[in-house]
Amino acid sequence: MNVDHTIHKTEFKKAVIYNLKISYRRTIEDATAAQMYQAVALAVKDMIIDRWIATHKEYEKQDAKVVYYMSMEFLTGRFLGNNIISLCEQEEIREALAEMGFDLNTIENQERDPALGNGGLGRLAACFLDSLATLGYPAYGCGIRYRYGMFKQKIEDGYQIEVPDEWLKDGYPFEIRRPEYATEVKFGGYVDTEWDGHRNHFVQKGYQSVLAVPYDIPIVGYGNNVVNSLRIWDAQPVNTFNLKEFDKGDYQKAVEQENLAKTIVEVLYPNDNHYAGKELRLRQQYFFISASVQRAVKKYLENHDDIHKFYEKAVFQMNDTHPTVAVAELMRILLDEQNLEWDEAWEITTKTCAYTNHTIMSEALEKWPIELFSRLLPRIYQIVEEINRRFVEEIKKAYPGDNEKIRKMAIIYDGQVRMAHLAIVGSFSVNGVARLHTEILKNEELKDFYQMMPAKFNNKTNGITQRRFLLHGNPLLASWVTDKIGNEWITDLSHIKKLAIYADDEKCQREFMNIKYQNKIRLAKYIKEHNGIDVDPRSIFDVQVKRLHEYKRQLMNILHVMYLYNQLKDNPNMDIVPRTFIFGAKAAAGYTRAKLTIKLINAVADVINNDRSINGKIKVVFIEDYCVSNAEMIFAAADVSEQISTASKEASGTGNMKFMLNGALTIGTMDGANVEMAEEVGAENMFIFGASSDEIINWENQGGYNPMEIFNSDQEIRRVLMQLINGSYSPQNPELFRDIYNSLLNTQSSDRADTYFILKDFRSYAEAEDRIDKAYRDEKWWARTAILNTASSGKFSSDRTIEEYVRDIWHLDKIKVEL
Ligand code: GL2
Ligand code: PLP
Known part of the structure; x- marks a missing residue:
């Protein structure tokens, strides 16, 4: 042991004490x-702070261009473990704690997951921040400090119960409050026009306002001393209970401002891929966008005097349409506060904003009623109207006499403000999140925009951070990989392809599968503790974890389990490899059918797990409260990854990539990023099934298909469907699953x-499931293919994705931080 190492440990222990x-x-x-967790986290924060300060000094010294990644959601998961890994202090800290009688894993498990996001979209934002810091790019995440994040899920009697997520209850040790950057955000009232002898000024009057106060959470780059910030905004009353207002008899207004501040950041809307049109949601959007944009402009003006060049130092990436008011807010600041002319302001804005589309699902499209939008944001609405007026002129110029184009493309139409159209018109870049998704955007959903402005459109296939989802989540496999190919994969995942040469090596195959087995034991223990179910780690772990959504087709999965169970009941000696079907999924609180699907999964689990006659050949487990921290453990333990969305519906998926990285084999449709995964590993090393996106889109254009034909002609499918309504899985209430039927x-x-x-896809799915059963029996083939999947996952690092954003959209320079 070297001296440095001992000094380090001693200092760390002192800090904890x-x-x-x-x-x-x-x-x-x-x-x-x-208490130990808090003390350790503070000691780690202490190690971070100097790097954090140094990073920001470096930004200033280099006058660096910064990306503001604007997102309603950051599903970061726990920070302690990852920060320790990024500081490259894991062994020292583990030892130091052990010497004090504590286990690092136990302490890490004390941290409440910051769950400020729903699912893939929020988790992607968190992966991007990790990659930006590790690659050394100047960046801010801009978001909301929800008092309650994504709800915790409890399962009672098979039903989902939502429990509030009190992540801030004991204080969050990594955040720092930055009251010096507090800023006012205004809602409502009306706009007055004042003439100053030269031009009109637009002044918002009679408004209510809240004070936005930022908290910064450090985002620690891996081994490079770079620490970026995730800046999340809290809301406070502008003046805590304003006595002066009270005296003037404006008691009502004082109370309202107080309430507004309280409610605005109260809770994350738990809808994934779904627009609910709630007023409070629009308030949340404008709240964090106005605060972030005001701050970005102010920061720029601290060191620059020509606002016309703002876009040379700042770029706003809008994560879906949720932050799209940024376009109008930047216009407002440039017009009303910087006194620019419209054309100047528009040029700056459209060189600053960029938009990522994350879904083609029509129910996710944000369209705000004009009445609501203009009442809440009167000045912003005026600006959007003017943007729309000018854009409609352009459409007319490009397509004279074509009113259909205006109907399809206008930003304001039919009493609504269409946020996607505002995002496209106000941005210099529009990207999809996987190649297939981007093609569908260009050729179907956004065809008219693509035809009019093709140069804006580009693809950025999603990625994931290997630091969280392999290095931290699967330490056994991580050290095996490092053993074989060195540690460069940690910051450059393309190196992982070097593993391919070990795929045929029988010793390596055994090692690889043994690690999988150890991870399955770890998950089996967790399942025993949390569900009370015994699962056999020698069975195939077949996993579908993701938000519950009809398009993700958890229903098809459980119907197939019912079908398999029928076969086993008919033929108890049927030769199948024991399989554990594992589900994990939260349903939006108001999504009745999704919640009923959870009940169905649990009802089927109840029957099957308690039927001794099938000898434990299949088991069904629903893991409660699927979230980032248990996800890390689940990916590591999976043999089979279920990525079975209706083709064309899953824009990308990112869970699919995490399974692949951890050596699971995918059963999936040719949807989202699955297409590119198949390209990397070879279609023969996945289990692909189902209709293509072209076929689906064609059927949809013809108004669907007739499922009765299948019901009438396929007895086994009919039997499964009848079991939904004959009480097989709900004897007390045979009608329970009627809605699903x-x-x-x-x-x-x-x-x-x-x-x-x-x-339509069921037979093809069942046949692919059967191929899995056959393939698993060939241990060598399976081990080889699992290794090849890990070895072929290099493309799916978010480091690669971020480098592409930087090259094509953001144009940032790397910074170097020396201590
Ligand atoms: C999503 C897509 O559904 C998902 O396929 C994609 O991987 C992520 C990240 O790009 O974005 N879109 C969306 O609205 N949510 C997603 O997860 N919530
Ligand atoms: N939720 C959590 C907690 C995750 O870790 C992930 C992982 O990527 C997702 C949701 C997204 O999953 P999917 O891409 O399968 O929808």
Whole structure:
């Protein structure tokens, strides 16, 4: 052991002891694990701070261009473990804690997951921040400090119960409050026009306002001393209970401002891929965007005097349409506060803003009623109207006499403000998140925009951070990989392809599968503790974890389990490899059918897991509260990854990539990034099935298909469907799953039946599942293919994605931080 190492450890221990003392009046002997977590986190934060300061000094010194990644969601997951890894102090800290009688993993498990996001879109934002810091690019994440993040899910009697997520209850040790950057955000009132002898000024009057106060969370780059910031905004009343207002008899207004501040950041909307049109949601959007844009402009003006060149130093990446008011807010600041002319302001804005589209699902498209939008944001609405007026002129010029184009493309139409259209018109770049998705945008959903402005469109296939999802989540595999090919993969995942040469090596195959087995034991333990179910780590772990959504087709998965169970009941000696079907999914609180699907999965689990006659050949487990921290463990333990969305519906998927990195084999449709995964690993090393996106889009254009034909002609499918309504899985209430049955078959209702083509794809899916059963018996083939999947995942690092954003959209320079 070298001297440095010992000094480090001694200092670290001292810091922990000191933190325990001043925060809790405790010593090591009587500290709880939760107190230890706080004390350790503060000691780690201490190690981060100098780098954080140095990073920002470096930004200033280089006058660096900065990307502002604007997002309603950052699903970061726990920070302690990742920060320690990024500081490259894991072994020292583990040892130091052990010497004090504590286990690092236990302490890490004390941290409440900051769950400021729903699913893929929010998790992508978190991966991007990790990559930006690791690659050394100047960046801010801009978001909201929700008091309650994504709800915690409990399962009671098979039903989902939502429990508030009190992540801030004991204080969050990594954040720093920055009251010096507090800024006012205004809502409502009206716009007055004042003439100053030269020009009109637009002044918002009679408004309510809140004070936006930022908190910064450090984002630690891996091994490079770079620390960027995730800046999340909290809301406070502008003046805490304003007595002056009270005196003037404006009691009502004072109370309203106080309430506005309280409610605005209260809770994250738990809808994934779904627009609900709630007023408070629009308030949230404008709140964090106005604060972030005001701050970005102010920061620029601290060191520059020509606002015309703002875009040379700042770029706003809008994560979906949620932050799109940024276009109008930047216009407002340039017009009303910087006194620019419209054309100047527009040029700056459209050189600053860029938009990422994350879905083609029509129910996710944000369209705000004019009445609501203009009442809440009167000045912003005026600006959007003017943007629209000018854009419609352009359409007319490009397509004279074509009113259809105006109907399809206008920003304001039919009483609504269409946020996607505003985002496209106000941005210099529009990107999709996987090649197939971008093609669908160009050729279907956004065809008219693509034809009019093709140069804006580009693709950026999503990625994930290997630091969290391999190095931290799967330490056994991570050290095996490093053993074989060195550690460069940690910051450059393309190196992982070097593993391919080990795919045929029988010793390596055994090692690889043994690591998988150890990870399955770890997950089996977790399942036993949380679900009370015994699962056999020798069975195939077949996993579908993601938000519950009809297009993701968890229903098809569980219907297939029912089908398999029927076969086993008919033929108890049927020769199948034991399989554990693992599900994990939160349903939006108001999404009734999704919640009923959770109940169905649990009902099927109940019957199957308790049926001794099938000898434990299949088991079904629903893991409660799927979130980033248990996700890390689940990916590591999966043999099979279920990526079975209706083709064309999953824009990319990122869970699919995490499974692949961890050596799971994918059963999937040719959808989203699955297409590119197949390209990398070879279609023969995945289990691909189902209709193509072209076929689906064609059927949709013809008004769907008739599932009754399948129901009438396929006895086994009919049997499964009948079991939904004959009490097989709900003897007390045979009607319980009627809605699901109807969704697949009902031709009376106005909804199309089987919108997501579950019955259409069922046979092809069942056949692919059967191929898995056969393939798993060939241990060498499976091990080889698993290694090849890991070895072929290099493209799917978010480091690669970020380099592409930088090259094509952001044009940032790397910074170097020396301590
Ligand atoms: C999503 C897509 O559904 C998903 O396929 C994609 O991987 C992520 C990230 O790009 O974005 N779009 C969306 O609205 N949510 C997603 O997860 N919530
Ligand atoms: N939710 C969590 C907690 C995740 O870790 C991920 C992972 O990528 C997702 C949602 C997104 O999953 P998918 O891409 O399968 O929709």
